[in-house]
Amino acid sequence: MQNICMIDPRISTLRVFSSTENVAKTAELTGYSPSAVSAQLRELQRTLGIDLLVKEGRGVRLTATGRHFVAGLDAIVTQWEMLMASSRTASGQLQASFGLGGFSTAAAELLAPLAARLRTTRPEMEVRLVEAQPQRCLDLLLSERIDLAVIVASQSQTGTLVQARFEQTVLLDDPLDVVLPANHRLAGSKSVSLEQLADDPWITEAEHSVYRALFVAAFTSLGVTPHIAHEAVEWETMIAFIGAGLGVGLLPRLATLGSVDNVVRRRVSGVAKPSRRIVAVVRKGSMGSPMIEESLKILQQTAKGIISQRSAEELE
Amino acid sequence: MQNICMIDPRISTLRVFSSTENVAKTAELTGYSPSAVSAQLRELQRTLGIDLLVKEGRGVRLTATGRHFVAGLDAIVTQWEMLMASSRTASGQLQASFGLGGFSTAAAELLAPLAARLRTTRPEMEVRLVEAQPQRCLDLLLSERIDLAVIVASQSQTGTLVQARFEQTVLLDDPLDVVLPANHRLAGSKSVSLEQLADDPWITEAEHSVYRALFVAAFTSLGVTPHIAHEAVEWETMIAFIGAGLGVGLLPRLATLGSVDNVVRRRVSGVAKPSRRIVAVVRKGSMGSPMIEESLKILQQTAKGIISQRSAEELE
DNA sequence: TCAATCATGCATATATTCTGCATGATTACA
DNA sequence: TGTAATCATGCAGAATATATGCATGATTGA
Structure with a gap:
């Protein structure tokens, strides 16, 4: 869809690549064609003057320098997100579009009420909903196609890569x-x-x-x-x-x-x-953004409602 | 000349603007036309969804949010420079081109020997020399047209904006x-x-x-x-x-x-x-870069030579 | 009041960047 | 071992984005 300016689109692509280690999947997630991804990564290395990728078999993988570089980028992007959040808070201007992602049940029970609520409180905002599996949700967050995801917590999210890039809030x-x-x-x-x-x-x-x-x-x-x-x-x-x-x-x-x-x-x-x-996940640093804060508040409210409804049923 | 990928060219332009507060001067320093600068800044605000500039008289100036945003960018860019430096150190790959700036005397006595020395130790590197006034040197550093400048220290360099963006080393x-x-x-x-x-x-x-x-x-x-x-x-x-x-x-x-x-x-x-x-100035965060470190070492050596030569003359 | 300065908008020209297909290399499978 | 599948890449053409130069409006100073 729309690619926010952010750092550089090529750097964004590199970050997605680092989580897929696969040009084709990166292309699918970013919305580019595989050759575009290939060209972007090549061009990025040429401009930086640093080799980030090496061929391995029929694929490519990050070099040691490449991994170091990506790790550094994670910290920088986090800071960028924090800056965007604080600037939005300071200016009172919200983003024009807000993307939500989640798996089927979450989408039905948690995201649908959230989207409905936002449509009334922020009628000018374009709220997008995407149903996707947890891993894909994380990739969509990374490539900035969505801004908040509701997923099932799992072991795979305890990796350092995930921890460097995302922040979680337990919902229920x-x-x-x-x-x-x-x-x-x-x-x-x-x-x-x-x-x-x-x-x-x-x-x-x-x-x-x-x-x-x-x-x-x-x-x-x-x-x-x-x-x-x-x-x-x-x-x-x-x-x-x-x-x-x-x-x-x-x-x-x-x-x-x-x-x-x-x-x-x-x-x-x-x-x-x-x-x-079930947890809400956002890009690291974006926690302070007004839209994110508002959404999390609504999600937790909805989750609370579900829990109290259950206790009531339990007592019947 | 060549614009390194870096963050986004529009953000680079915004940073230069923040130090000139003037579209025309920004255009001159960045090498764009004034209308390009204007368009870039407008486009940047549109993509971010945040108002950074307001008209004031016949010019434009940063909003409060704009200043906050630029200050945040300074920190991010510093981190970016540190990442580039450490990646270069890790990979052993140097940049393809290296720009030096300084005022007339410095250029003659300090930069010329440095350039000559680099030409022998790094024959594959394209070393560029620019003679310019101190303030302009800082702007050239900021817009990445040069990577190291030798200038006369002055009161104007104690401002927070300068301190957030540059690092100094005393030469002599x-x-x-x-x-x-x-x-x-x-x-x-x-x-x-x-x-x-x-x-x-x-x-x-x-x-x-x-x-x-x-x-x-x-x-x-x-x-x-x-x-x-x-x-x-x-x-x-x-x-x-x-x-x-x-x-x-x-x-x-x-x-x-x-x-x-x-x-x-x-x-x-x-x-x-x-x-x-007389001080050497580099972009904040780039101090660890191999080329910078090597250059500073050579400059300090040259400066030492000048000082000892003076003491010798003093004794005559 | 006139000239100068400054930013901006628009049409045109220019670069960039992407897509789709073809290719070569590697791997899986029969 | 041969064949098909997978994967990244390179290239030509197309689409998109971006810059330029001039004209315009707004503001300031003489």
């Missing part, structure tokens, strides 16, 4: 419920422990996904290795599989079951209560 | 000698004090020049107000005036008298011994 912990076929032996129980389902066939997401990592973590804490029978990408698919009696699954509380009557949702009891942490 | 203190007509009553003395010349007509540089400030400072410390009879821009002109018997003057030791026989040069004795401090 979203527990995972068990979903059983309506005719399951435990369908009558009010709550079910994972131990009770240790031998059932499980339906989960593909390996290397954030959800799968949570799934595995919950069982490893019990010392149990679950039998993963099927893999699904969408919740609807998983629910359909469960309805067909192919196995059982875990569904975040925030995700709605939909109007399905051949499955039941039950609370998880026992020591291992899996949950996912 | 250059005493000012008295130049008298050959038939002057004191021409026979080995040294002359300023008190003895308090009533003579003086020839000096134009007001608001660095030299003039030194001149005034020397006399004010004596409580004497000298009679300034004439003003000259070049030393040659001043010497010619003195030779014609129009008055007396002060000439830095580094400046050569040339082959003139109708004037004499005498040491200044007494409490007020005027001297000018």
